[in-house]
Amino acid sequence: MRFRYEAVERMPKPLMPGVVYHSEEFEVGALLCACGCGHRVSLLVPDSHQVTAESGMATVRPSIAVCDAPCNSHYFITAGEVEWLRAFDPATSRAVMRKQIARHALGDPKPPFLQRVLAALGRAWAWLTSFGRPR
Numbered sequence: 204m205r206f207r208y209e210a211v212e213r214m215p216k217p218l219m220p221g222v223v224y225h226s227e228e229f230e231v232g233a234l235l236c237a238c239g240c241g242h243r244v245s246l247l248v249p250d251s252h253q254v255t256a257e258s259g260m261a262t263v264r265p266s267i268a269v270c271d272a273p274c275n276s277h278y279f280i281t282a283g284e285v286e287w288l289r290a291f292d293p294a295t296s297r298a299v300m301r302k303q304i305a306r307h308a309l310g311d312p313k314p315p316f317l318q319r320v321l322a323a324l325g326r327a328w329a330w331l332t333s334f335g336r337p338r
């Protein structure tokens with residue numbers, strides 16, 4: 204299976220096999236697991252993964268480790284080509300899962316969206332308060 208790159212605004216459902224979907228706005232990616240098990244793999248961009256396009260084909264870095272599906276697949280996607288890596292043993296995949304959950308829970312106290320809202324509010328406030336100031 205080869206993966207092409209598709210830029211989307213929102214993740215479609217259902218996903219098509221062989222497509223890495225990427226939403227720059229919402230900073231997420233999604234694909235159906237390359238092993239064909241049908242598991243929906245979600246990528247956090249750019250926290251956990253980088254998704255790029257190379258002449259229409261998808262490249263995902265670092266490797267994708269499917270820890271939350273029975274297939275336990277682990278692979279790179281480079282210019283659409285899947286390169287299989289050794290599956291994590293159960294202990295490692297549990298550790299990866301825990302790390303990802305910890306990053307979700309404790310990682311960034313302000314999600315990017317909130318940061319953008321706060322920045323916009325800050326700019327609006329500066330603009331409003333600029334009127335009273337002597338120039």
Ligand SMILES: [Zn+2]
Pocket residue numbers: 236237238239240241242269272274275276
């Ligand atoms: Zn799979």
